[in-house]
Amino acid sequence: MANTAVTENQKLLSEAVIAPRPARKSRDYQQISLYKEVNPLDWEDWRWQMRNRITKLDQISQVVNLTKEEEEGIKNAKGHMAMAVTPYWATLLDPEDPACPIRRQCIPTQNESNISPYEMADPCGEDSDSPAPHLVHRYPDRVLLLATESCAMYCRHCTRRRLVGHAEKVDNSPDRCDAAIDYIRSNKKIRDVLISGGDPLTLEDEVLEDLLKKLRTIPHLEFLRLGTRVPVTLPQRITESLVSMLKKYSPLWMSIHFNHPKEITRRTKIACEMLADSGIPLGSQTVLLKGINDRPSTMRRLMHDLLKIRVRPYYIYQCDLVRGTQHFRTPVEAGINIIEKLRGHTTGYGVPTYVIDAPGGGGKIPINPNYVVSQGKGKYVLRNYEGKVYTYLE
Ligand SMILES: *Cc1c(COP(=O)(O)O)cnc(C)c1O
Ligand code: SF4
Numbered sequence: 001m002a003n004t005a006v007t008e009n010q011k012l013l014s015e016a017v018i019a020p021r022p023a024r025k026s027r028d029y030q031q032i033s034l035y036k037e038v039n040p041l042d043w044e045d046w047r048w049q050m051r052n053r054i055t056k057l058d059q060i061s062q063v064v065n066l067t068k069e070e071e072e073g074i075k076n077a078k079g080h081m082a083m084a085v086t087p088y089w090a091t092l093l094d095p096e097d098p099a100c101p102i103r104r105q106c107i108p109t110q111n112e113s114n115i116s117p118y119e120m121a122d123p124c125g126e127d128s129d130s131p132a133p134h135l136v137h138r139y140p141d142r143v144l145l146l147a148t149e150s151c152a153m154y155c156r157h158c159t160r161r162r163l164v165g166h167a168e169k170v171d172n173s174p175d176r177c178d179a180a181i182d183y184i185r186s187n188k189k190i191r192d193v194l195i196s197g198g199d200p201l202t203l204e205d206e207v208l209e210d211l212l213k214k215l216r217t218i219p220h221l222e223f224l225r226l227g228t229r230v231p232v233t234l235p236q237r238i239t240e241s242l243v244s245m246l247k248k249y250s251p252l253w254m255s256i257h258f259n260h261p262k263e264i265t266r267r268t269k270i271a272c273e274m275l276a277d278s279g280i281p282l283g284s285q286t287v288l289l290k291g292i293n294d295r296p297s298t299m300r301r302l303m304h305d306l307l308k309i310r311v312r313p314y315y316i317y318q319c320d321l322v323r324g325t326q327h328f329r330t331p332v333e334a335g336i337n338i339i340e341k342l343r344g345h346t347t348g349y350g351v352p353t354y355v356i357d358a359p360g361g362g363g364k365i366p367i368n369p370n371y372v373v374s375q376g377k378g379k380y381v382l383r384n385y386e387g388k389v390y391t392y393l394e
Helices: 002-018 046-051 068-077 101-106 178-186 205-216 240-247 266-277 296-308 332-342
Strands: 135-139 142-146 192-196 223-228 252-257 282-287 311-317 353-358 363-366 372-376 379-383 389-393
Touching: 135 178, 142 178, 178 205, 192 205, 205 223, 205 240, 240 266, 252 311, 266 282, 282 296, 296 311, 296 332, 311 332, 332 353
Parallel strands: 142 192, 192 223, 223 252, 252 282, 282 311, 311 353
Antiparallel strands: 135 142, 353 363, 372 379, 379 389
């Protein structure tokens, strides 16, 4: 009995050891010609980072050796979801390897023009569950508020690419969310508001605070949540003043979009520590992406590294059927296999829920390995993580 466990663990361990660590060329920004002259104070200024995002081919080609596919992709992305890469994120790119997981998430390729017949502009049917502008009300007791169309970086797999990354669609007017807030105020069943977008942490402190303040005046709201990728793509945004502002609106939870262990840099760790120290519980959301994080060993390392920076793995999403993302999509089996390799083998806190956000607006549906072997009258036959069979009598 013990022997099977030992061999299984040894197998997993050796897999972890031989799995190639991503070429973690932690480049110093001053080594990149584009940033040679940059003052460290500017580098640490999130507004400087936003203003100096890489959006053009001749800029990104000073950071990496572009492939033909990438060059075409950048040209074709104009008028769709454009490219935008923060200087910080640019330092994480492998200049020579087009398969670099960091690079594939931010540089468009020609693959984005391959649209499969199953793919949709709005794969989760958000637009049809919208009772007020920028609001999605799908579940009985909670809503999703799309606070902005801006992000620090545009992820090539983004499920909301119909909305984000189109400069002409950005509406940051102070009354943008007022109709949504009125709807929330008049619906007493809503106890939880998830503020997402776009990325709400690209808003100025005052704009975000104004929104939090308005929501706080609604007595039936029990807590608020922020959904963001900023601690990963623009950790400089997590400033002392932001954190002390957010602290006033406790209980406030935060879900951070992390996809690869290479994203957990020392700089991101500092940002997450500041957030956690100010009493914000942190969760992660990860999109399962082919060739990026679809190996169980990569996912396990990500989950372990998240726990070390006090982020509790929350969801792994099957990549939605968004137009032009076929090259990122794995079979569902890959996600089930990842959960199979996590559950029982590692810390329970490190096992997120694998979900498919159902096409057409069915919401998040959990997908799990099947642990029930058979079920009869008063009797469950179960298997554990090692495949051993046990019977539970009711
Ligand atoms: C994901 C999501 C939520 C929040 O779901 P939880 O499972 O509570 O995190 C709420 N509304 C919509 C439309 C969502 O997509
Ligand atoms: S940060 Fe989120 S909303 Fe913005 S592009 Fe990435 S996945 Fe899309």
